[in-house]
Amino acid sequence: MTNHWIDMVNTDVAMICGSNAAENHPIAARWLQKAKDNGTIILSCDPRYTRTTAFADYYCKMRSGTDIAFVGGIINYALQNDRIDREYVRHYTNATFVIRPEYDFNDGLFSGYNPDGDPPRYDSSKWGYELDESGVPRRDMTMEHPRCVFQLLKKHFARYDLETVCSVTGADPETYRKICDVYTSTWAPGRVGTWLYAMGTTQHTHGTQNIRTYVILQLLLGNVGKAGGGINALRGESNVQGSTDMALLFHILPGYLKTPAVGLETLQDYLNKYTPKSNDPLSANWWQNYPKYMVSLLKAFWGDHATAENDFCYSYLGKISGNLSYISLFEAMYAGKIKGLFCFGQNPAVAGPNANKERDALANLDWLVCVDLFESDTSVFWKRAGVDPGQIQTEVFLLPALASMEKEGSVVNSGRWAQWRYKAADGPGEALSDAAVITRLVLALKELYQQGGQFPDPIVNLSWDYNVDSHGEPDIHMVAAEYNGYYTSGPNRGRQVASFAKLAADGSTCSGNWLYCGSYIDYADGKGPELEDGPHITQVRGRKTINRMAKRFAEDPAGLPPGRCIGLNPDWSWCWPVNRRIIYNRASVDLHGNPWDPKRWVIRWNAEAGKWEGDVPDGGWPPMANPDGSENPKTKRPFIMRPEGVACLFAPSLADGPFPEHYEPLESPISNPFSSRQYNPVIKVWEPDKIGTPDEFPVVATTYRVCEHWQAGNMTRNTPWLVELVPDVFVEMSPILARELGGVRNGDWVIVTSKRGRIRARALVTNRFEPFFVGGRYVHQIGIPWHWGYNGLATGDSANLLTPHVGDANTMIPEYKAFLCRVEKEEVA
């Protein structure tokens, strides 16, 4: 989230599209309801009438997989009716940037397309900015140049007219026009809209571009950076933000540094490749600090062994080539290339797409280690129905883990708040924390590799000084202090680094994750209420320290002056980066530093004091204009993480094009009316023989969650109270479809079949689903919650037995949200 949960109360219009917040983030939805009490308009756009829809002012239905068409039409509406914030667009986006003449778009394809690769690829150099003689992107501040982004954008989205959009999405034209009108009303000064989404948006072969449509619209309306605005991904797991920040993903290292690629032999090669450059004196180009963050990371990993002479142990890191993401990983396992697997609180036998294939792949492992609270479906894949354990040669270890209230540490919520929790009691039996499991394993491997082995140095030299106790539990405060970082040499040696601005590239600082620098500091660097006594005052390595993540000073709105009651809570926990509660907040002010919206300002420039007030600004540079209107040479543009310094309406770095374009899901009931390209032209099609067609599988299906269960279900399907509430897997379908199937009634068992598998589930016949009129005919859609599996207190078929092994062109997130199936009434013998 650019903003945070409480901030929803500040908005004028909330669009919930690709999320069912009332079901999956119920407590957050209370803030929406509170906002509604204050007059906020709530819009719900979804294939199904959901619990969120139930309190929305307007609901517009849309077929799964058609977000780009749906939102592209709103973008077109905003542009055609001039409902955009021109000043914001001109100065804070790349609308004015001129694109090179090689850029083109024709019949669903951008220029630079090479169909021969697997997957096919674009040469994105065709989409670059035109540069002036000093190497700075050329701009046309009138936004009239035919090749400036604004004009290209207008041209691209002019094709998204209401009629075509409604014929693709199945939206009712009148309702759709109302949605366009209400949401784009937030272009006006003093009005703001927030866009809330979740996996309904991302889990598509064009998921990244779905989000891009939201971003483009929010930028055109001037809604990013403001209180009550932003692009807000509602995250589904308590620490999926923290785990992503810590880079449990193949392509990144902690703090979103890149995993070294094959060919980058030295640290210098690597830094040259990934440190962006800008010739624009007004660009902060924050990533120019990349070398400081990378060297500090290597120092945190290998301590004193990492020196300038040995490239700070850069050679210890594995170099990657190709895509090694989740689907690729399971394809490699299925092909027998992966021999061993660790599963820390993850349950792929239920959670993965085409789950039959993933379950079969597990049998190719020599060994499997599962660390969990309960016996997970994955851990017992060898004794599920239909397989002979005697034929499965996998050695399996199931290690008992501690639950959240049985150990100490932090989790990061969707608003980037890192919040500390405490150990209240011992766990059951011999359960240990995941930290202890990892630690015991590392210490055992260090011992083994001291006696030799392949490339032993990265293991033997790995820094692991965490005061480990007799159970193997490390001192978790020392771990937190290390990812924050401390000085490793010089006069400050041992002192916590107070901010990432102070990290160094010469090896004098360590920091396991630069984004978290500032979360765990020396007491001497503290200020304000955090100096008061409390559990956040700690001792690490003999120093008096402040664990800012443990801070609990909630804001009292009554004690704040008018305009400041926006719920930032700056002294409650800590949020990255540098406790900035609303990121891109320098776009919330005009060129002089005055808030666009004085009623609920985030930051403002105090000219007398020469500094910003309010939230932590995106850099302390002065506003862009001097009082007389001239450009201030000391300023920096507001989007400091981009080399351009502005936000991207046109994004040349994506795999599937600089603008979003509607393509159908891999499996779709209609042909794409926007172009002759049926589906995203640069996705990897893993299983061409496993694509269902509408003649055999006429019904669109999607998956989702219910409030009473969580993800792959291993925690909730073993909790009796929750099992009592929702015991069985079900399929939601419209009464019309139920009739067409020969009279299916609520509670009847039905069989759902896709090209990959079949499941048995109870029918939930409800008007919440209606058929869609698309491509000139009616198409049915059904929905299935995906929590169930074959093990646990409550069991049932997994919806993922049906879903395809195909992913987004940029992220390879699976297309769980739109596929084809057939539904039949179960014949009772």
Added chain:
Amino acid sequence: MEISRRSFLAAAGTTGTAALLGLLGLDLRPAAAYAQQTTPRRGKVYTTICPYCGVGCGAIVEVDDAGRIVNIEGDSDHPINLGAMCSKGASLYQLHDNPRRLRKVLHRKPGAGDWEELTWDEAIRRIAARVKQTRDENWISQDANGHTVNRTDAIACLGGAALDTEECYLLVKAMRALGLVYIEHQARI
């Protein structure tokens, strides 16, 4: 004026109770007396954060004098949830006190039809040996073009969005040091 149960209890435990009641203009003494009767086992209260979705709601964990968790409920001092919990959050107690929780290390031999118990020492010894053997047999120092690679493709690691941030950091540090590159988790899917 609204008063939550938690702040009421906190206030009731201080010498300012009478003053608070006076301010409210209400006679809450019977309620205070009842509240005191119903909490005889309270030893300590810990704050925690719900382990389910990404909202980050606060909860309080009440522990009796024997160190047993006796109750978990919403934290009314928490600015996001103000004491409220959804159905999952309201069931946190059963995540802790649950006969289905794993208590021992379980081990399944190749081809076996059921689990056997193992000690931690033995499990760690065997897993470490497995990791070393797989890693060493499948170590890639260089690719076909002579580029340094220093990795193994034969071991993968999944998880964990359910781990604490510190644990995620330790996990990535350990797995990268081992030369794993198939490192993925829930955030991808």
